Amino acid sequence: AQKITQTQPGMFVQEKEAVTLDCTYDTSDPSYGLFWYKQPSSGEMIFLIYQGSYDQQNATEGRYSLNFQKARKSANLVISASQLGDSAMYFCAMRADRGSTLGRLYFGRGTQLTVWP
């Protein structure tokens, strides 16, 4: 079974500082995709960044980067230069690209990030 673990229920960071949100995953499939979504207090789910299991380089999208360590099965989200608007719940998710759970997306329990001035 797929499993996503986010060990930090809450994180605090000062504005303009960088923050790392942890995510580990468990799968025996060789092909999979990793996602991070942001959920602000308004409730919508916003796609942030994607990493494929065969990607050689870490994904980056503006201030977001994904620190992908395949051997450790970790996919940490790094937010550089935090802004007040980054305060939100962040979800890590994994999609199996083969096998009986092909295409299904499994989510972690989330990390609530608070950015303070």
Next chain:
Amino acid sequence: EAQVTQNPRYLITVTGKKLTVTCSQNMNHEYMSWYRQDPGLGLRQIYYSMNVEVTDKGDVPEGYKVSRKEKRNFPLILESPSPNQTSLYFCASRFRRFGQPTNTGELFFGEGSRLTVL
């Protein structure tokens, strides 16, 4: 504008009163899915559909039904709601096939439907 639309956004109902949460997408996506979000549990998949007339159970299907008669619509049906179905519900869609670099297979989410069952 490409979007997934859910209705209603907010609903308070009583135990046993059948309700339907509608979901519609305008992106021609084959894959659609329903999730529920509960505090401390993240998002859990209820049902999903790979295409018209093809549906399958997710991790928490009990108490729910779905149908996929048209590609764009994927309604979630609660035949006899109970208080433990009080939750935030999300519909999501994506293309069935994915492959980089142009299509990562990301899910596009609706805005959520907050359901309270008394």
